[in-house]
Amino acid sequence: MVLAKLWTLQQHFEGLPKESNFELKQEELPDPKDGEVLLEAVFLSVDPYMRPYSRMHLKEGDTMMGAQVSRVVRSRNPSYLEGSHVIVHCGWRTHFLSDGSDLTPIPSNWPEELPLSLALGAIGMTGLAALYGLEEICEIKAEETLLVNAAAGAVGTMVGQIAKIKGCRAVGCAGSDDKVSYLKELGFDQAFNYKTISSLEDALREAAPQGYDCYFDNVGGDFTSTALAQMKPFGRIALSGSISTYNNTAPHRGPSIHSHMILKQLRMEGFLVERWKHKHHDSLQRLLAWVKEGRIKCREHITEGFENMPASFISMLSGGNVGKAVVKI
Ligand SMILES: NC(=O)C1=CN([C@@H]2O[C@H](COP(=O)(O)OP(=O)(O)OC[C@H]3O[C@@H](n4cnc5c(N)ncnc54)[C@H](OP(=O)(O)O)[C@@H]3O)[C@@H](O)[C@H]2O)C=CC1
Numbered sequence: 001m002v003l004a005k006l007w008t009l010q011q012h013f014e015g016l017p018k019e020s021n022f023e024l025k026q027e028e029l030p031d032p033k034d035g036e037v038l039l040e041a042v043f044l045s046v047d048p049y050m051r052p053y054s055r056m057h058l059k060e061g062d063t064m065m066g067a068q069v070s071r072v073v074r075s076r077n078p079s080y081l082e083g084s085h086v087i088v089h090c091g092w093r094t095h096f097l098s099d100g101s102d103l104t105p106i107p108s109n110w111p112e113e114l115p116l117s118l119a120l121g122a123i124g125m126t127g128l129a130a131l132y133g134l135e136e137i138c139e140i141k142a143e144e145t146l147l148v149n150a151a152a153g154a155v156g157t158m159v160g161q162i163a164k165i166k167g168c169r170a171v172g173c174a175g176s177d178d179k180v181s182y183l184k185e186l187g188f189d190q191a192f193n194y195k196t197i198s199s200l201e202d203a204l205r206e207a208a209p210q211g212y213d214c215y216f217d218n219v220g221g222d223f224t225s226t227a228l229a230q231m232k233p234f235g236r237i238a239l240s241g242s243i244s245t246y247n248n249t250a251p252h253r254g255p256s257i258h259s260h261m262i263l264k265q266l267r268m269e270g271f272l273v274e275r276w277k278h279k280h281h282d283s284l285q286r287l288l289a290w291v292k293e294g295r296i297k298c299r300e301h302i303t304e305g306f307e308n309m310p311a312s313f314i315s316m317l318s319g320g321n322v323g324k325a326v327v328k329i
């Protein structure tokens with residue numbers, strides 16, 4: 001028997017989530033039966049999608065959703081050895097009993113020196129989102145100019161670095177001067193702090209006077225209305241997320257798109273990373289190779305302690321992270 005801790009959604013979010021929206025509970029788990037494994041959380045992911053998805057998929061009292069890297073602590077399933085690590089989408093909990101059908105092993109060639117937390121970020125869901133948005137939606141080509149917002153975050157840092165690997169010009173914006181310095185360290189050609197500029201239109205034009213071929217949109221809202229005006233004819237826009245709207249308490253108008261979409265003959269398409277599940281294995285190997293070769297740098301924003309899951313989530317939504325936000329147990 002093991003005592004699992006779990007965070008539940010005590011009350012649906014209104015605006016920016018608060019600590020009082022969550023409740024910490026405990027649950028007794030029995031010993032694993034034949035075919036089952038007992039998992040213990042090592043790293044848990046906090047992601048923006050949890051904000052809109054909780055409203056769509058959870059009832060008050062349900063365990064918060066999310067993925068984690070877990071260690072197999074007891075196994076009665078020959079496919080999973082004790083001491084091995086897996087990815088599991090079992091929510092914000094310290095322990096979980098699985099029959100093995102919902103587990104993804106960490107790639108067998110994972111280098112010992114790489115932290116397993118990267119399997120939630122650069123070599124995991126957020127790295128894949130960056131790769132698919134650029135390749136499948138933007139169909140980005142060498143020498144093109146790319147714009148990405150929320151650029152210093154988990155997806156954005158990967159978008160900019162993959163664009164550079166592909167021989168493109170990368171422009172990124174983020175919400176602090178430290179984040180802008182970091183983007184330059186990563187090799188972004190231009191970066192600016194969207195919170196301190198006087199005109200977004202001018203900043204976008206100065207960063208790329210000829211305009212943008214590709215726009216990887218993590219932010220949505222008014223930013224996107226302004227960015228569309230800076231697209232080149234036949235530009236491509238990958239709608240990854242709209243984090244500027246997730247905490248809205250009233251319906252948001254816009255972005256206003258028709259004139260730019262039509263007159264510049266732009267292509268805009270939303271995507272969810274799971275669309276290319278059949279490519280995940282090969283794509284993760286490509287991301288792993290780039291990280292091993294030092295062509296992609298991975299910064300993580302690690303918060304220690306399961307009790308700090310809500311604080312880490314709220315901080316990430318408020319811009320407190322550089323790179324992937326992860327909680328370490
Ligand atoms: N379509 C898909 O399959 C996937 C989509 N996503 C989307 O990608 C985006 C980035 O996710 P992820 O990289 O995990 O998160 P990040 O690591 O980028 O963290 C979120 C960041 O968003 C920025 N942000 C918060 N509020 C605003 C705002 N009002 N305006 C502009 N920026 C804001 C903050 O950075 P700053 O300091 O710069 O403001 C914050 O650090 C999200 O929209 C998410 O929903 C993610 C994964 C998969």
Ligand SMILES: CCCCC/C=C\CC(=O)/C=C/C=C/C=C/[C@@H](O)CCCC(=O)O
Binds near residue numbers: 052065241242274
């Ligand atoms: C208000 C409009 C909503 C806009 C889009 C919202 C979110 C986009 C986004 O960030 C999507 C991310 C998808 C991630 C998928 C992850 C899966 O691997 C598992 C998710 C389920 C789980 O956590 O258990």
